[in-house]
Amino acid sequence: xxxxxxxxxxxxxxxxxxxxxxxxxxxxxxxxxxxxxxxxxxxxxxxxxxxxxxxxxxxxxxxxxxxxxxxxxxxxxxxxxxxxxxxxxxxxxxxxxxxxxxxxxxxxxxxxxxxxxxxxxxxxxxxxxxxxxxxxxxxxxxxxxxxx
Amino acid sequence: xxxxxxxxxxxxxxxxxxxxxxxxxxxxxxxxxxxxxxxxxxxxxxxxxxxxxxxxxxxxxxxxxxxxxxxxxxxxxxxxxxxxxxxxxxxxx
Numbered sequence: 293x294x295x296x297x298x299x300x301x302x303x304x305x306x307x308x309x310x311x312x313x314x315x316x317x318x319x320x321x322x323x324x325x326x327x328x329x330x331x332x333x334x335x336x337x338x339x340x341x342x343x344x345x346x347x348x349x350x351x352x353x354x355x356x357x358x359x360x361x362x363x364x365x366x367x368x369x370x371x372x373x374x375x376x377x378x379x380x381x382x383x384x385x386x387x388x389x390x391x392x393x394x395x396x397x398x399x400x401x402x403x404x405x406x407x408x409x410x411x412x413x414x415x416x417x418x419x420x421x422x423x424x425x426x427x428x429x430x431x432x433x434x435x436x437x438x439x440x
Numbered sequence: 441x442x443x444x445x446x447x448x449x450x451x452x453x454x455x456x457x458x459x460x461x462x463x464x465x466x467x468x469x470x471x472x473x474x475x476x477x478x479x480x481x482x483x484x485x486x487x488x489x490x491x492x493x494x495x496x497x498x499x500x501x502x503x504x505x506x507x508x509x510x511x512x513x514x515x516x517x518x519x520x521x522x523x524x525x526x527x528x529x530x531x532x533x
Binding site: 376378387388389390391392415416417418419420421 | 487488490492494495496497498513514515516
């Protein structure tokens, strides 16, 4: 009886975790339809690999403008002119990433889940392009707020 | 700012107070982008360099007499000192 109850709870938790994950096309599927970045812009890929804390899916902002959501196993990207940018995810403890984008450059920002005292929060971390290109393969396209 | 380009011959691990350790890879090319009171400032396109503490800051390295003495945060326009100066093995390109 106890075993049945336990299995039921584990099943419910697993289902909850799964429903929190991104469900769009994989990176390689979406890559076929992606336009190359224009000469005057750079591209920022933002992705989250971890499913830990799947219920925490804050908005992601770039220079205080909402650009997407921190969905587990999800990615999106935005093209922006060369310049300085700040990436932030809106949780109770906000952690920021500041970086410079050059024209023609690709930046990869991994959204890491950090456990706080009362709730989890999301920390944007800039990673090497080779690391980002590999990790983003494990994610699905969820789209940016501006439609890219 | 000059056209000086340095190639790092050996990898290096740098520690900064209240931040994750920073690893510099061998064979990365570093371009001179300026000078601050603490030394010459170089950045590279071959790897990401960040000071990863509570927030994360993209950074350039600051070198004085072949020692890495800290990191320059171009957006914040501030200097983060390394726990101790670290000798870097550079060759010029």
